[in-house]
Amino acid sequence: MNDLFKTLSDPTRRKILELLKEKDLTAGEISNNFNISKPSISHHLKLLKNVDLVYSERRGQHIYYSLNTTVFQDIIHWILNLKNNGEER
Amino acid sequence: MNDLFKTLSDPTRRKILELLKEKDLTAGEISNNFNISKPSISHHLKLLKNVDLVYSERRGQHIYYSLNTTVFQDIIHWILNLKNNGEER
DNA sequence: GATTTATTTAGATATTTATTTAAATATCTA
DNA sequence: TAGATATTTAAATAAATATCTAAATAAATC
Numbered sequence: 001m002n003d004l005f006k007t008l009s010d011p012t013r014r015k016i017l018e019l020l021k022e023k024d025l026t027a028g029e030i031s032n033n034f035n036i037s038k039p040s041i042s043h044h045l046k047l048l049k050n051v052d053l054v055y056s057e058r059r060g061q062h063i064y065y066s067l068n069t070t071v072f073q074d075i076i077h078w079i080l081n082l083k084n085n086g087e088e089r
Numbered sequence: 090m091n092d093l094f095k096t097l098s099d100p101t102r103r104k105i106l107e108l109l110k111e112k113d114l115t116a117g118e119i120s121n122n123f124n125i126s127k128p129s130i131s132h133h134l135k136l137l138k139n140v141d142l143v144y145s146e147r148r149g150q151h152i153y154y155s156l157n158t159t160v161f162q163d164i165i166h167w168i169l170n171l172k173n174n175g176e177e178r
Numbered sequence: 179g180a181t182t183t184a185t186t187t188a189g190a191t192a193t194t195t196a197t198t199t200a201a202a203t204a205t206c207t208a
Numbered sequence: 209t210a211g212a213t214a215t216t217t218a219a220a221t222a223a224a225t226a227t228c229t230a231a232a233t234a235a236a237t238c
Binding site for chain 2: 009
């Protein structure tokens with residue numbers, strides 16, 4: 001849970017997710033959207049993978065990244081638990 | 090939006106929110122729940138206030154903190170936008 | 179008004195995190 | 209298999225963040 005929030009707390013990583021929302025992209029295509037070095041983007045992708053927010057799959061020379069939204073359930077549960085003050089709703 | 094995620098990315102701050110879910114607490118009562126100095130807790134409370142996750146109100150000698158959950162709407166919107174891939178649902 | 183209690187502010191330090199350049203790995207093509 | 213492209217890993221640096229102690233502010237009580 002902590003890693004998940006930590007991962008989402010970086011604007012570069014959130015923008016990566018927004019890019020992947022549209023379609024799967026290679027690491028290179030992703031890095032083209034930023035003024036940041038490729039190794040830095042690769043590092044962000046690794047963190048996103050660590051918490052399962054993205055998947056990666058090699059297709060030949062390229063590695064394609066895709067978004068996984070199921071993880072957000074955890075956040076929504078955390079929020080709802082905080083909102084419903086102990087009541088069973 | 091960035092500040093909000095950043096604020097939530099710290100476990101101490103999230104635990105503070107969970108404490109405030111039960112009832113309003115003074116800064117001192119909050120800090121009793123942690124093995125962290127009062128100034129550090131005060132700093133966390135300031136960050137939580139900055140993004141409106143908590144309110145503070147002085148009652149005499151004490152300052153009471155309370156949880157504000159309306160802010161979570163922003164996060165939920167952000168998540169839903171990412172999940173609904175452009176479709177209007 | 180001096181003292182006590184509650185909390186914050188300031189300044190310093192240590193840890194974490196993002197970023198960079200350079201080198202390594204993997205795949206494809208000629 | 210040599211060369212080109214795509215991506216990651218490693219090592220170093222810089223910036224951001226959490227934490228601490230000490231000092232400052234604010235209200236209550238004596």
